[in-house]
Amino acid sequence: MSFLAEAIKGRLLFAIPKKGRLHDKCLELLSGADIQFTRMQRLDVCLVTNHNIALVFLPASDIPRFVGEGNVDLGITGQDVILESQMGTLTKEILQLGFGKCSLQVQVPDSGPIQTIEELAGKKVVSSFEVLAGEYFAAVDDKMGFVGEKRTKIEYVGGSVEAACALGLADGIVDLVESGETMRAAGLHPIATLLKSEAVLISGSTSTNPQFTPLIKTITSRIAGVLASNRYALCSYNILREKLPAAFEITPGRRAPTVSTIDAEGWVAVSVMVEKKDAANVMDQLVAIGAEDIFTVKLENCRV
Numbered sequence: 001m002s003f004l005a006e007a008i009k010g011r012l013l014f015a016i017p018k019k020g021r022l023h024d025k026c027l028e029l030l031s032g033a034d035i036q037f038t039r040m041q042r043l044d045v046c047l048v049t050n051h052n053i054a055l056v057f058l059p060a061s062d063i064p065r066f067v068g069e070g071n072v073d074l075g076i077t078g079q080d081v082i083l084e085s086q087m088g089t090l091t092k093e094i095l096q097l098g099f100g101k102c103s104l105q106v107q108v109p110d111s112g113p114i115q116t117i118e119e120l121a122g123k124k125v126v127s128s129f130e131v132l133a134g135e136y137f138a139a140v141d142d143k144m145g146f147v148g149e150k151r152t153k154i155e156y157v158g159g160s161v162e163a164a165c166a167l168g169l170a171d172g173i174v175d176l177v178e179s180g181e182t183m184r185a186a187g188l189h190p191i192a193t194l195l196k197s198e199a200v201l202i203s204g205s206t207s208t209n210p211q212f213t214p215l216i217k218t219i220t221s222r223i224a225g226v227l228a229s230n231r232y233a234l235c236s237y238n239i240l241r242e243k244l245p246a247a248f249e250i251t252p253g254r255r256a257p258t259v260s261t262i263d264a265e266g267w268v269a270v271s272v273m274v275e276k277k278d279a280a281n282v283m284d285q286l287v288a289i290g291a292e293d294i295f296t297v298k299l300e301n302c303r304v
């Protein structure tokens with residue numbers, strides 16, 4: 001047995017995208033969850049120093065198969081590539097991670113004769129998502145009654161899909177879109193959305209080793225804590241007790257606000273979680289109902 005195979009034996013294997021859009025966010029999650037490791041240059045497997053885990057750095061698109069077929073125990077990847085690799089039933093989504101959000105769309109040139117799905121059916125479509133594009137257009141072709149040569153031709157390219165129409169390779173494309181900037185720059189616009197996707201933590205649906213169940217629970221809870229501490233801030237303020245019903249309307253909290261008595265006649269202190277994106281508005285509304293000494297504090301870490 002090789003040195004590496006010996007070193008990872010008995011450890012929970014956790015697959016992380018080795019590059020691309022999801023890589024940096026995954027490293028932030030691992031760091032926030034205090035999963036410590038040192039990655040040696042060029043080595044795609046590394047041992048976690050403070051848990052019985054080995055990290056395996058793989059292309060995002062290969063992770064569903066490794067997890068689904070039981071070669072690794074846990075993984076982070078996009079919902080889009082899980083569906084594309086037809087591993088939906090062999091994998092189980094443990095946690096949605098709120099990043100890597102994008103849509104898989106059909107795009108056509110702005111100034112061209114084809115502006116609808118029905119007009120594109122039967123023509124040439126290029127995509128990195130051959131399976132999903134194939135399924136989508138097979139249903140369209142069936143609806144249109146297209147058979148044999150008349151059916152839509154789907155061709156695979158590995159990247160820079162947006163260039164395919166301008167290069168004369170395709171009449172339309174199926175590709176991922178987030179801000180829409182790439183497609184706008186290439187003179188393309190959407191005519192249909194196949195699916196929406198985000199990054200998820202997955203395990204195998206059938207093959208998880210029961211010995212790892214407690215460790216998977218711990219990792220999941222830590223990652224959920226990192227996500228919550230990125231999303232929420234702790235808001236604290238003083239307010240007259242009689243104004244509490246109005247204050248609870250503005251700051252209901254995740255479960256309920258904490259109310260403490262303070263040494264000032266008729267006043268209470270409230271501490272409550274607020275979504276960071278709403279924090280400025282929430283503080284304005286609290287001022288408007290007479291709250292004072294209002295501040296928010298960043299959450300360093302939490303368990304939810």
Ligand SMILES: Nc1ncnc2c1ncn2[C@@H]1O[C@H](COP(=O)(O)OP(=O)(O)OP(=O)(O)O)[C@@H](O)[C@H]1O
Pocket residue numbers: 017019020021022059060061077078079080081099100101102159176177178179197198199
């Ligand atoms: N523009 C985007 N915005 C948000 N998430 C995206 C975007 N593009 C891709 N993703 C998500 O990230 C995953 C990996 O995509 P990415 O293009 O980074 O793959 P890659 O093939 O590993 O990297 P590279 O393109 O560098 O070869 C996708 O499957 C999708 O879930």
Ligand SMILES: O=P(O)(O)OC[C@H]1O[C@H](OP(=O)(O)OP(=O)(O)O)[C@H](O)[C@@H]1O
Pocket residue numbers: 021159160161162175176177178179180181182183
């Ligand atoms: O809507 P936007 O925010 O512009 O993002 C969309 C782009 O992001 C992805 O590609 P990526 O940059 O990962 O490179 P790729 O073409 O090599 O896959 C996708 O394939 C689009 O090209």
